[in-house]
Every structure is written in structure tokens, then in C-alpha cells.
Amino acid sequence: xxxxxxxxxxxxxxxxxxxxxxxxxxxxxxxxxxxxxxxxxxxxxxxxxxxxxxxxxxxxxxxxxxxxxxxxxxxxxxxxxxxxxxxxxxxxxxxxxxxxxxxxxxxxxxxxxxxxxxxxxxxxxxxxxxxxxxxxxxxxxxxxxxxxxxxxxxxxxxxxxxxxxxxxxxxxxxxxxxxxxxxxxxxxxxxxxxxxxxxxxxxxxxxxxxxxxxxxxxxxxxxxxxxxxxxxxxxxxxxxxxxxxxxxxxxxxxxxxxxxxxxxxxxxxxxxxxxxxxxxxxxxxxxxxxxxxxxxxxxxxxxxxxxxxxxxxxxxxxxxxxxxxxxxxxxxxxxxxxxxxxxxxxxxxxxxxxxxxxxxxxxxxxxxxxxxxxxxxxxxxxxxxxxxxxxxxxxxxxxxxxxxxxxxxxxxxxxxxxxxxxxxxxx
Numbered sequence: 001x002x003x004x005x006x007x008x009x010x011x012x013x014x015x016x017x018x019x020x021x022x023x024x025x026x027x028x029x030x031x032x033x034x035x036x037x038x039x040x041x042x043x044x045x046x047x048x049x050x051x052x053x054x055x056x057x058x059x060x061x062x063x064x065x066x067x068x069x070x071x072x073x074x075x076x077x078x079x080x081x082x083x084x085x086x087x088x089x090x091x092x093x094x095x096x097x098x099x100x101x102x103x104x105x106x107x108x109x110x111x112x113x114x115x116x117x118x119x120x121x122x123x124x125x126x127x128x129x130x131x132x133x134x135x136x137x138x139x140x141x142x143x144x145x146x147x148x149x150x151x152x153x154x155x156x157x158x159x160x161x162x163x164x165x166x167x168x169x170x171x172x173x174x175x176x177x178x179x180x181x182x183x184x185x186x187x188x189x190x191x192x193x194x195x196x197x198x199x200x201x202x203x204x205x206x207x208x209x210x211x212x213x214x215x216x217x218x219x220x221x222x223x224x225x226x227x228x229x230x231x232x233x234x235x236x237x238x239x240x241x242x243x244x245x246x247x248x249x250x251x252x253x254x255x256x257x258x259x260x261x262x263x264x265x266x267x268x269x270x271x272x273x274x275x276x277x278x279x280x281x282x283x284x285x286x287x288x289x290x291x292x293x294x295x296x297x298x299x300x301x302x303x304x305x306x307x308x309x310x311x312x313x314x315x316x317x318x319x320x321x322x323x324x325x326x327x328x329x330x331x332x333x334x335x336x337x338x339x340x341x342x343x344x345x346x347x348x349x350x351x352x353x354x355x356x357x358x359x360x361x362x363x364x365x366x367x368x369x370x371x372x373x374x375x376x377x378x379x380x381x382x383x384x385x386x387x388x389x390x391x392x393x394x395x396x397x398x399x400x401x402x403x404x405x406x407x408x409x410x411x412x413x414x415x416x417x418x419x420x421x422x423x424x425x426x427x
Contacts, residue, residue, distance in 0.1 A: 013145055016194045017136050023190035024129065025152035027087065030183030032161015034094075036272040037169045037176035038115065039257040044173070045108040049387075053254040053379030058112050059119035060375070063368030066120060070127040071361025072221040075354060079128045079135075080196065084188050086125035091184045093117045094177050101174035127364060131356040132194070134348050139417055143293055143345045150341050151286040154333065159279030166272035225358025228351075234415035235350050235359065237408045238343060241401070243366035245309060248397040250374025251381065252316065252390035259387040264322045277326040281333025289341060298342050299413035303406065305339035308332075310398045317391035342413075349417035 009018045042055040074082060097114045100106035137145045168176040229235050252259065260271040292301060308331065315328045351359045378390040 009148060010144065013137050013141060013148075017133070017145060019190055019193045020129075020132055020136065021148055021152060023083075023187040023194075024149050025156050026190060027125075027184050027187035028153050028156035029161050030180035030187075032157035032159075032275075033165035033168065033176045033180050033183070034161075035157065035275060036162035036165035036268075037173075037180075038111070040166065040169050040268055040271070041173055042108060042111055043257055043261075045111065049255050049258055049382040050379040051108060051112075052258060053375045053382075054112060055115050057254065057372050057375040057379075058116040059122070060368040060371045061116065062120040062123045063365050064372060066123050067127065067361045067365040067368070068222045068225070068358070069218065070124045071225060071358040071364075072218045073124070074128040074131055074357030074361070075221060075225075076218075078196065079131050079357070080191060080194050082128045083125055083132070084191050086121045086123075086128065087184050087188045087191070089121040090118055090125065091181050091188070093121060094181045094184070098174050098177050098181065101177065106173075123364075127357060127361045130344075130360045130364075134351075134353060134356055139349055142348050143341065144290070146341050146344045146348070147286065147289045150337055150344075151283070154279045154282035154286065154337060157279075159276055159283070162272040162275040163269070166268050170268065221358060225355060225362060228355055229359050229362045232350065234412045235347060235363075237405070238347060238412050239363050239366045241306075241405050241409070241412075242343065242363065243370045244401040244405075245306065245398060246367055246370025247374040247377070248313065248394040248401070249309070250371040251378035251394050251397075252313070254371075254375030254378040255382045255387055255390060258382065259316075259391075260322075260325075263387045264320070264325055266322045266325075270322055274325060274329050278329040278333030278336065281330040281335075282337035283333075285334040285337040289338065292338065297413065298346065299410040301338055301342055302409050302413055305335040305342075306398075306402050306405075306409075308335045309339075310395060310402055313391050313395035313398055317388055317395055346412065346415070350415055 009021055038055055038059075039052060042052055046052065093114060097106070097111070100110050133145050133149070134142065164179075165176040168179065229239065256274065257271050260266045260274055261268070264270070266273070312328055312332050316325060319325050319328065347359070347363060348356070377393065381389045381393055
């Protein structure tokens with residue numbers, strides 16, 4: 001009989017994968033706690049939709065400022081150590097927020113500054129973490145590896161974290177953030193157990209020796225990653241799709257706390273339940289992903305997921321009842337898990353190991369660039385026309401994007417893998 005550990009993390013993925021998965025799950029608990037607690041903290045200090053949306057926007061803005069640099073640095077150094085350093089800085093930043101809350105000196109501007117600093121450290125942590133999996137497992141196992149990491153994100157970040165964060169916030173504003181510090185610090189210890197990863201090979205792209213390539217300026221490395229992503233049409237198209245759909249998704253999500261509390265009248269705990277509902281939907285998809293991967297083409301799955309995204313925005317714009325919104329977000333969680341796993345797997349299979357950091361950072365700049373723009377638009381739209389208006393904007397924008405990208409999705413999914421090396425870690 002197959003053990004639970006084997007079901008969650010098959011032995012063929014290796015011991016290092018289990019340490020990586022454990023660290024990701026642990027840090028996601030802390031991030032999930034903050035997912036509910038941070039908007040509630042800002043909303044307790046101001047009623048301005050623009051400032052509420054700014055909390056999330058400032059956490060994601062660093063991707064536009066430092067994302068490409070983070071990818072280039074990840075391709076230069078030992079990635080495991082960079083993940084540990086970035087997570088350590090995240091712990092210190094949140095600990096400072098705890099100090100301000102305990103001493104009663106916190107205000108909305110301090111909270112916004114903490115969001116920006118935390119997001120900056122997160123850029124380096126997440127960019128580099130995303131390069132570790134292709135170095136640990138075989139290309140054929142990237143799907144199941146990403147599914148397990150996504151499952152941990154759903155359970156910890158979306159399911160367990162938000163209601164816990166809302167509950168702790170009701171007890172005292174500093175408690176959720178103190179627990180976040182402990183979770184992220186534990187993740188540092190878990191990552192330290194991963195075997196030392198070799199610095200990615202960086203062959204010369206022109207004249208000169210391989211040693212000369214290691215001395216290139218970081219701007220050269222960033223430009224190389226951008227050129228590669230631009231000239232690889234499937235990757236370029238995938239990044240464009242992600243960028244546009246994140247603009248439309250983030251517009252209403254940035255003011256979700258106001259939508260839940262003011263429009264639906266759900267209160268703080270009800271707001272946390274919305275993200276919990278999406279996580280439950282994702283868990284259903286987790287159980288069925290293996291079957292879907294074997295029986296349904298990636299192109300079909302990607303088109304179905306994006307179609308459901310359009311319908312979800314419309315349904316949220318129309319509903320006025322909390323339990324209906326919970327059902328909608330349950331469905332959202334299911335298809336969002338499938339989309340996230342497939343899109344990450346497709347990109348990782350198409351990118352050589354020595355470019356994983358840089359191309360991955362280009363992708364993440366698209367993800368969070370779209371979110372920053374979307375949340376900024378969502379705050380203004382909600383300020384002018386109310387908390388349901390961002391959902392109408394999202395519906396129209398997502399529908400137009402899907403029509404324009406429908407044919408291109410098939411070309412992205414059918415692109416042949418180009419990963420050029422076996423994993424360096426023991427599997």
C-alpha cells in the first residue's frame with residue numbers, strides 16, 4: 001500500500017524536492033496569514049479604496065523595479081543560499097512591523113512601507129525558488145512537482161492561512177504578523193537542508209571564453225534573458241497572456257476586502273472565507289490533475305481555464321449574496337490551480353537551465369506588472385463607481401483578451417521542450 005508521503009512527494013522526485021516542498025509550504029502559511037491580515041490592518045487605518053489597493057500594489061511593485069535584476073543574480077550565484085538570504089530579510093522586515101504594532105506607533109504609511117520592503121525581498125526569494133525545481137527533477141516530472149508545490153500554496157497560502165490570519169487579527173493586530181515571522185524563519189532552516197546546488201553554467205554568448213562570460217555586467221545578463229524570451233515565440237506569447245489576464249484579475253482582487261465587507265456584508269472572517277473557498281476548489285483540482293494531464297491536452301485545458309476566468313468575473317459582478325460568491329470562488333480555485341500548474345510547467349520545459357532565473361523573472365515581471373497596473377486601476381474604478389465596478393472591467397478586458405489569444409494558446413501548449421540537461425541533484 002502506498003504511503004501518504006509517497007503520494008504527496010513521490011520518492012523519484014528526490015530528498016531535495018521534499019525539503020523544497022516543505023520550505024515552500026511553511027513560508028506559504030506565513031504569507032497566507034498576511035494575505036488576510038494585511039488588508040484588514042490597512043482597512044482599520046483608512047477607508048480609502050486607493051490606499052487599501054496600494055497595500056497590495058506596493059508589495060508587487062518591486063517586481064517591476066527589481067524583478068529582472070533578481071533573475072540575473074539567480075543565474076550567477078548558488079540559488080539555495082540566495083533563497084535563504086531573501087527569506088531571512090523578509091523575517092526581519094515583518095518583525096519590525098510587529099514592533100511598531102506592539103508599541104502603538106504604526107500608521108498606514110509605515111504599513112505601506114513594510115509592504116514595499118517585504119515585496120522587494122520576496123522578488124529575490126520567489127524568483128530564485130522557481131529555478132530550483134528544474135535542477136532537482138527530470139523534465140517529465142516537472143508537472144507533478146509543480147502540482148505538489150501549487151497544492152501547498154493552496155493549502156497553506158489560500159486555505160489555512162487567511163482564516164487564521166483574520167482570526168488572529170481579531171485577537172490583536174500584531175499576532176498574525178508574529179506568526180508570519182516564525183513561519184518564514186522556519187522556511188530558511190528547511191531550505192538549508194537542500195544539498196548545495198551548482199552555480200548555473202553560463203556559456204559565452206559571443207567571443208571570449210567561458211570564464212569571460214562570468215564577468216559580464218548584470219545588464220548584459222538581463223538583456224540576454226529578455227532577448228531569449230522575445231525570440232522564443234511560445235514563451236513570449238505565454239508571458240503576454242499572463243500579463244493581460246493579471247491586469248483584469250487584479251483590478252477587483254485589490255479591493256476584494258471592500259467588496260466583501262461593504263457590498264456583500266460578510267465581515268472580516270467572511271472576507272477570509274472567500275480565499276478559503278478558492279483554496280478548497282484548488283484541492284479538488286489537485287486530486288484530479290494527474291488524470292487531466294494524461295487525458296486532456298494542455299491547449300484544451302488552458303482555453304477552458306481562461307474561459308472560466310471570463311465567466312467568473314461576470315458572476316462576481318452580478319452577485320449580491322455572500323454564499324454565491326463563495327461558490328464562484330470555489331470554482332475559481334479549481335481552474336486557477338490547473339492554469340497555474342500548466343503554465344509554469346510549459347515555461348520551465350521550454351527554458352534552458354542557465355536561463356531559468358532570467359526568463360522566469362521576465363515572466364514574473366509580467367505577472368506582477370499586470371497585478372500592479374490592475375490593482376491601481378481597480379482602486380480608482382472602485383473609488384469612482386463602487387466595489388462592483390472593477391469586476392465589470394475585469395469581465396470586459398478578459399473576454400477581449402481571450403478572443404485575441406485563442407489561436408495562439410494552441411501553439412504555446414504544443415511547443416516542444418528544450419530543457420537541455422538532467423537534474424543536478426540526486427533523484
